[in-house]
Amino acid sequence: SKIEKFEKIENIYFATVKFVSEIISAKKDQTNKIIEGNSEKIKLVTDHWKFSKSSSSKNPNWLLSEIISK
Numbered sequence: 001s002k003i004e005k006f007e008k009i010e011n012i013y014f015a016t017v018k019f020v021s022e023i024i025s026a027k028k029d030q031t032n033k034i035i036e037g038n039s040e041k042i043k044l045v046t047d048h049w050k051f052s053k054s055s056s057s058k059n060p061n062w063l064l065s066e067i068i069s070k
Contacts, residue, residue: 004048011055015062019047046070 005016023045026037050066053059 008055013053013055014050014065015052016048016050019049021045021047 001020002018003015004018005014007014021044023043024039024041025043026034026039029035046069048068048070049064050068051062052065053062
């Protein structure tokens with residue numbers, strides 16, 4: 001992961017973090033037969049998660065406000 005952008009708009013901080021992951025996705029039925037996807041194919045996924053936090057908040061937690069998949 002990597003912070004791509006950090007900004008303050010009015011009294012809200014925004015941090016956009018880029019996540020790159022490799023995912024294997026397959027759905028199996030009751031007999032363990034693949035009915036969707038591919039258990040051998042690795043897919044590269046890039047997401048940008050945007051977090052927000054009020055500058056006046058005492059709470060240290062950030063809120064997830066948006067996810068953009070590319």
